[in-house]
Amino acid sequence: MSNAIEYANVPTQHSYNGQVFPQIVVNNDGCKTVEETVTFIQQNQAELEAQLAISGALLFRGFPLNSAETFDIFSAGFGYANFTYKESLSNAVRINFTERVFTANEAPKDVEIFLHHEMAQTPISPSKVFFYCQSAADEGGATPLCRSDKLYEALKAENPALASDFAEKGLKYTTTMPAADDANSGQGRSWKSTLSVESTAEGEAKLKELGYSWEWLEDGSLRAVTPVLPAVIDLGDGSHSFYNQLIAAYMGWKGVRENPSSAITFGDGSAIPKEGLERIAELSQQFTFDLEWQDGDVALVDNYRAMHGRRPFSGERKRQVLVALVAAER
């Protein structure tokens, strides 16, 4: 079998500084099994990682993956440390298929999940995200991928004062975690599940350790405020990304558009101007590629450089996109 990487192009692909986004790797028919695919990955890992570092996202198309198990083997083939859903502070309700693999988000199909960096609203976030399309929707259901570094560059050019406020002040997020899982919400994971604890005392100890402040509400839910988290991070190559959850929060979290401070403020507690958030959401569209899934596709996304989301979908076919997360090295 031939082991050279074969790249493909699609008409909607973006290009930044001469590098396509996302980079698309196709099976040149050399890989007939998932084991051969892993061998191919390992033989070409240095080149694939170099492409990922520049592009921010790789799409693998036409490889012999057809189940959560084969996706598990594929994603494990890179040798990265696993970031488990259980130990994450993600507030999305998800279902585990294997140790590494779980559903992307169980929110209903008409709900759009807006652009975000995975778990950037918590102190512990993954460095990379693998997505695997087990079954594409009849209509819609693309995964938008946005070059966050390009977005920040554009914001800086257009509104340097706001861009530097984000970089210098950071952000604080307020989240309310329900007493019980609510699968009908994009962020309905209970506080016990989110914090991996059994009691209020354990929950409080965990929050304290992570630097949160909190209050218990009458209905048994928990309102927690993060320590100051970055809004912008340095990618180490002269670029910076807009590493936060602002677009998803502003566009999709309940009540945030009306009152952004109910969910996010600058790190010093001051309010983020609404017009700024509106403009950032608008600007982000320029740097967004819609990944139209085909069954068996895998995307590997650099969670520091690219944001992702989920378009609404319709039709009889069950859209099933599974995820495996990679722990940060730092």
Ligand SMILES: [Fe+2]
């Ligand atoms: Fe996500």
